[in-house]
């Protein structure tokens with residue numbers, strides 16, 4: 001009897017292991033589309049989503065000694081574009097993501113959004129030929145006061161200058177650049193000389209809702225008005241300066257016609273049709289001088 005029981009146990013254990021193995025294989029196959037795929041379904045199959053990683057760049061340089069977290073070598077940018085192309089990624093504008101959510105457009109199999117913050121002229125001077133070479137596109141978030149200032153100067157050194165309105169228009173006209181708002185003049189942080197200064201476009205503590213609404217509205221409208229007058233561009237994407245998000249800002253930006261906003265939280269976005277609120281505070285990976293697109297997207 002004992003032997004019989006032992007045999008039974010062995011057979012039962014073997015059967016259990018086989019079932020577990022089969023289940024594991026099945027689950028792995030089922031889970032595979034979620035890991036790095038293009039689009040996936042939840043277990044109920046009801047909520048389809050598209051995975052959208054967004055890369056965040058700032059400035060490009062040809063001088064290796066100037067490289068830091070916000071300035072990377074042009075050659076590194078090219079390596080990123082090569083990696084994206086060779087791994088089947090297709091760059092999309094945020095406006096295409098909006099169209100997908102609205103149901104008026106589709107997204108490619110492996111979409112990625114390339115974003116540049118602050119509006120450096122090198123995004124165009126160094127970037128255009130590479131975007132063309134690898135058939136990519138990007139979203140540039142301009143700070144209105146910087147662009148306005150450099151529109152009145154003759155300094156267009158690609159190593160540090162900001163794009164003027166003429167360049168911003170050329171960017172958009174090339175079809176490779178989408179222009180987003182990075183505020184008119186809220187691209188600042190509190191510092192020693194002004195510890196009470198606002199952090200980006202966020203609401204100050206103790207500030208009334210009315211005051212915040214008025215200040216954010218005036219600044220945001222000014223940037224849009226200048227873009228419309230000088231370039232014929234009406235931005236619908238708002239990029240929070242320094243990633244400083246205020247909950248109170250979302251309804252205000254929506255009322256002003258913005259359809260999406262970009263944060264600095266690091267994650268991959270799940271984009272679903274009809275989920276218009278999901279377009280706000282989209283996460284982005286900071287592409288600094290240490291982490292390549294390959295490292296950021298393969299983790």
Ligand SMILES: [Zn+2]
Nearest residue numbers: 117118241242
């Ligand atoms: Zn910025």
